[in-house]
Amino acid sequence: MSSRTAPDAARSSPAALHLSRGISATWWYTATAVLFIEVMLVGLWAVTSTATDLSAAVPWVIGAGGLVWCAATVLLLLDYRHRTDAGPGVPWRRLTVPLLVAAAFGAAAGAAVGSWQLALMPLTQSIVLLNWQRGIRLRVVVAATLLLVALAFVDASTGVLDPETPWFLPLVYSVMLPAMSVSSLWFWDVLVALDRARASEARLAATQERLRVATDVHDLQGHHLQVIALQLELAERLLPRDPDAGLQQLHAARLSVDEARQGTRDLATRFRSVPLSDELANARDLLRAAGLEVEAVIDPDAASAPASDLGPVIRETTTNVLRHGGGRRARLALLRTTEGWRYEIVNDVAPGARDDGEGSGLEGVGRRIREAHGGLEVHRGADEFAVTVTVPPAEEEGR
Known part of the structure; x- marks a missing residue:
């Protein structure tokens, strides 16, 4: 077992790859949820502005500028996706552009509508999405929520909103915007932590296995x-x-x-033991590759057979057929019996084939089967050679 390839194998296994794809899909769900909230708010402000006595161009300014702001938010989300790989603190230089876009959109839209809440909402939302440390992030979210709530009362007192607009609506999204955004990011953080714990567990298991070997x-x-x-x-x-x-x-x-x-x-x-079903499939494929017609009969419950006893027997007897058989047909069978399990391999012998005796391979098979308290029968006919092995059930099965 290679110390270098074991962790790689753990990471590249089908289950690990499937989980990795699931992590990526969940990330896009998370990013889409945050963007959906922002688009809904931009649409709400654009619709609300049409109900007030404002220029007809204001909704278009809010809509177009809001889409640009949402696009800039994608940069913040992509940076947050790799927050666990980054160092502590916020990379302000790299995130200057999306923050400036948020500030510019808020200033333009807030001035057009006359709303303090709209003026600061984009920048506040962008700040909430930054890679804050856990304790600091909670303070930022609380501060952003209180600021938006306060600005909602200021707008209500100045009569910015249409009188028919429910007074509590700005308060609702003032509270929900930071909370829902951070909740989505928190769910992503939990999923990343679980995925890293799974990878660490796989590496630890591989290390423990190497140490045991x-x-x-x-x-x-x-x-x-x-x-x-x-x-x-x-x-x-x-x-x-x-x-x-x-x-x-x-x-x-x-x-x-x-x-x-x-x-x-x-x-x-x-x-290096593998499941018996795989051992039998490998034996069948190997014999077929050698040009033999192979018939395989495998019990549906073959997974419960003692693989440590029968696996080497299957490999050795398959090698014996390839080395000494010289025929054209072979039959493999693994069946459950009342005493345990019965494995049989039969192959025809080419006419005039030289008889080399049983050889050390079958001697090793006999020794292994005796240690497992089983039995070995070898039948050598004029045109057929058969090896039959019986073993008791596995210890786990016998309990």
Whole structure:
């Protein structure tokens, strides 16, 4: 397992990519919600101005200038999207243009209508959308809300609005504009925090897995290497005086090497295990790629079969068919029985094929199956070769 690719794999998995697309979609929902609020307010002011004794050009000034202001707000929202990647504070130099646009639109629209609230509302809304720190942002929102409410009372006292306009309407959007905008951004912040926590969890899991593999390898190899070193040291001392005893120690050291190699192989197999359905699909595809006609019968509940026992068996027997079969057909079957699970692989043997015996591959299969308290049957006919393996159910299933 590579220490570099494990986190990348966690980030590029289908689930992670799907979640990343969901994060992007949610961002656009958030930005659209903020822009929708602003467009509705601009439209409300434009409609309200038509009911008062103002120039016919005023609604168009408010509408066109409001759209420009909304477009400038997109720059603020895009900057806010990456707020967790930015440093503390507000990048005033980069955000000067959208803030100037908001101030200019407010000044022009407020002067045209004669409303203090409209004059300061765009700039106030833009300031609320900046990348404030959490405690400061709350104070900014409260201050902006109180300012807009106060200006609504000022406009009401000067008679700016049409008499038929409900008096409470400016108060409602004075309170709702900052609160709804910040609520949308807060929801986005929560979603980003959850996504980063998921990514951190995936990286932590990969790191823990690497540490566990490293610990197991260290314990396994450290034990065997220590034993081998002692056996070789003892053989070195015995060979001059007692060659037979020294040779016995060399033989024991060689067996320790074999045990270490087998232990390492078993450890790698355990960490590289894949679902049995995938093992069988890979075996089938491999045999078909070799030109064989393959029939596969897989129990629907194959996911509950002991993969650690049967996975290596499937790989070894598939290799055995490719190496020694020489036929044209093969059959794979994994079925549940009353005693547990039964795996069978049958292939035809080409006429005149040389019989090399069962070989070390099937010997390893037999040893592994015996350790799993299962059984192995090998049938060698004139034109057919079959390997049948039975194993008890998995421990989790048997409980």
